[in-house]
Amino acid sequence: MSQSENQTHTKIITFSEYGSPDVLCIETETQSTPGPSEVKLRMSAVALNRANAMFREGIYVYEAAFPSRIGTEGVGTIVEIGSEVTDWSIGQRVNLLPPENESRDGYAAEYVIAPQSKLLPTPEGMSDRIAATAWVPFLTLYHTFVEQKQAAEGRWIVLPAASSSVALAANALAHQLGAKTIGLTRTREKQSLLEQEGYDALVISGEENVPERIMEITSGGADFIFDPVGGPALETLAASIKPGGEINVYGALDAEVTPLPIFALMTSGAKISCYMVYELLNDPVRLAKAIDYFMDLFENSQLAPVADKNEFSFAGISEAFRHMESNTQFGKIIVTI
Amino acid sequence: MSQSENQTHTKIITFSEYGSPDVLCIETETQSTPGPSEVKLRMSAVALNRANAMFREGIYVYEAAFPSRIGTEGVGTIVEIGSEVTDWSIGQRVNLLPPENESRDGYAAEYVIAPQSKLLPTPEGMSDRIAATAWVPFLTLYHTFVEQKQAAEGRWIVLPAASSSVALAANALAHQLGAKTIGLTRTREKQSLLEQEGYDALVISGEENVPERIMEITSGGADFIFDPVGGPALETLAASIKPGGEINVYGALDAEVTPLPIFALMTSGAKISCYMVYELLNDPVRLAKAIDYFMDLFENSQLAPVADKNEFSFAGISEAFRHMESNTQFGKIIVTI
Numbered sequence A, B: 001m002s003q004s005e006n007q008t009h010t011k012i013i014t015f016s017e018y019g020s021p022d023v024l025c026i027e028t029e030t031q032s033t034p035g036p037s038e039v040k041l042r043m044s045a046v047a048l049n050r051a052n053a054m055f056r057e058g059i060y061v062y063e064a065a066f067p068s069r070i071g072t073e074g075v076g077t078i079v080e081i082g083s084e085v086t087d088w089s090i091g092q093r094v095n096l097l098p099p100e101n102e103s104r105d106g107y108a109a110e111y112v113i114a115p116q117s118k119l120l121p122t123p124e125g126m127s128d129r130i131a132a133t134a135w136v137p138f139l140t141l142y143h144t145f146v147e148q149k150q151a152a153e154g155r156w157i158v159l160p161a162a163s164s165s166v167a168l169a170a171n172a173l174a175h176q177l178g179a180k181t182i183g184l185t186r187t188r189e190k191q192s193l194l195e196q197e198g199y200d201a202l203v204i205s206g207e208e209n210v211p212e213r214i215m216e217i218t219s220g221g222a223d224f225i226f227d228p229v230g231g232p233a234l235e236t237l238a239a240s241i242k243p244g245g246e247i248n249v250y251g252a253l254d255a256e257v258t259p260l261p262i263f264a265l266m267t268s269g270a271k272i273s274c275y276m277v278y279e280l281l282n283d284p285v286r287l288a289k290a291i292d293y294f295m296d297l298f299e300n301s302q303l304a305p306v307a308d309k310n311e312f313s314f315a316g317i318s319e320a321f322r323h324m325e326s327n328t329q330f331g332k333i334i335v336t337i
Helices: A050-057 A135-147 A165-176 A191-196 A210-218 A233-238 A262-268 A284-299 A314-325 B050-057 B135-147 B165-176 B191-196 B210-218 B233-238 B262-268 B284-299 B314-325
Strands: A009-014 A025-030 A038-048 A074-081 A093-096 A111-115 A119-121 A156-159 A180-185 A201-204 A222-227 A241-249 A271-274 A333-336 B009-014 B025-030 B038-048 B074-081 B093-096 B111-115 B119-121 B156-159 B180-185 B201-204 B222-227 B241-249 B271-274 B333-336
Touching (some): A038 A093, A038 A314, A050 A314, A074 A111, A119 A284, A156 A165, A165 A180, A180 A191, A180 A210, A191 A201, A201 A210, A210 A233, A233 A241, A241 A262, A262 B271, A314 A333, B050 B314, B074 B111, B135 B222, B210 B233, B233 B241, B233 B262
Parallel strands (some): A156 A180, A222 A241, A241 A271, B156 B180, B156 B222, B180 B201
Antiparallel strands (some): A009 A025, A038 A074, A038 A111, A074 A093, A271 B271, B009 B025, B038 B074, B038 B111, B093 B119
16 A cells, blocks of 8 residues: 555544454545644554454453444554654654554554554564564563563473463563473364474363373472463362462453362462553553563564464455454464555 | 379260251260370360361361261360370370361360370460460461561551451451551441450441442552452452552352452452461471460460450350351350360
């Protein structure tokens, strides 16, 4: 698509009813100009999240206002800046943090207006396809892996949903920090891909006894379990932890109630905490430290997010969502614009 | 009752079917002699626990073998020792830790045979009525309050079930360590007794908004919540915690499932742990330290357990249980023998 600094229209992805990927369509909309502390971006890629699919289906924590945009993570180039924007300039490539209102500001669009508070620097030398998902998975890890030192040298980290983008990021960061990883995956379908990512061990949760296998691999229990699933399976995970270990629940992919595994925790003395990345995003001082930390690793090619090998165009966004919902993807699904 | 070193019989409390306090009766039984590493005690008092009532009703974690004894905490004097017992001597007053098998070895009896591993020294100068319950409530606190320093100077500790014996012990120990306490109690019934115990604040959970009141009292949330209840109320408690605080669940008085309060923990960054005193009882080195720690405080009258003011005799044990189950007691119910 052509880029024009005076463009007055933008193509956007929109939907007007909850449903399957088929509800998504492309429309052309009048594009306003950025406010004093906003910028306008020519988007180059968006990364799709499971939360976006749940939002589209009407089962997410917030509702859509129809017609609704979609998309909460992406990369683009600044084409226009508001009068009070001093830290960013035209021509700069930047990443977007999740918007305040996905329906109004969703990032699956040719042009997007965003407040400067939602901008992050894009790592140099990283392709748009990879850069689109650079930040959120890694920032999700910063508090527990880096600040709390859960992934210190020699520690065993258990990663349920091993092929999810946060688990893949966690696996890479854990190795960077000298820790060892155990990936949990339901079937053997993605086993060879997971092995290529360097997991130190894999447990096939649909076939194997999870606590027994983890006890065996770690000789006494996991040091840290970083779990996006929750639900009744947490009881099983809690039986896999080392005395004094910790479990962090950073998602609730299982819609069922998560019972506190009281007996397993009484036995192990382990602790449970929960986490969401907004905690860090709302703390400018620690966020700046986290950005420096990862930027260094990104730009030295010591760390990179994993993108699914399938490429999807803007017009192919429904197909991209279908691929995600088939559960056959590996790494983050990226739509280039 | 008369004491004889060559006594061959003992009166015991026994029951042969699950049920109300009425199932308990006194029988006389042949008394064996202690094995090489056992001692025989002339019991002077037993402390009743809610767990004993649940055991008698057939709803506890372990079952009874009929006819069954009862009782898991008490004090007595050594009247006979096995050939290999060197650390204890005849005439010494000692406390008993919970037996391996309550049905077989329950402590509500005139004479009891116990392995020396179950003996603790009884604080000097403490009456039998108070000494009967000296250890278990305080040992339950040692790990979190002392080792983990949750009750350090100036911290706000929330104690649900404020009139329970562990909460009363926790209130006293917290003050000893310079912390401040908030007691939670359902109604105003025990308010003045709780105030006399020196709680820094009380929240009447049946009338007041618990998180609001705790936020108000603490100006920002509790540092530590020490909860014997669990169940759905944990969600409310979790909304009362300070960022970075901790909740410890050391019982499950509520028989309902305890949902992990994921959202409240994501918001506060608080952690949940669970605890049972067996962890300490099974660790001789730390147990010895804990005993030294409390013995010093007991013998200097800086700390004492709270016993209910009603006195019950051996023959009145059913009445003592009825008193406990009426929920009108205050402090531990003691039966003297």
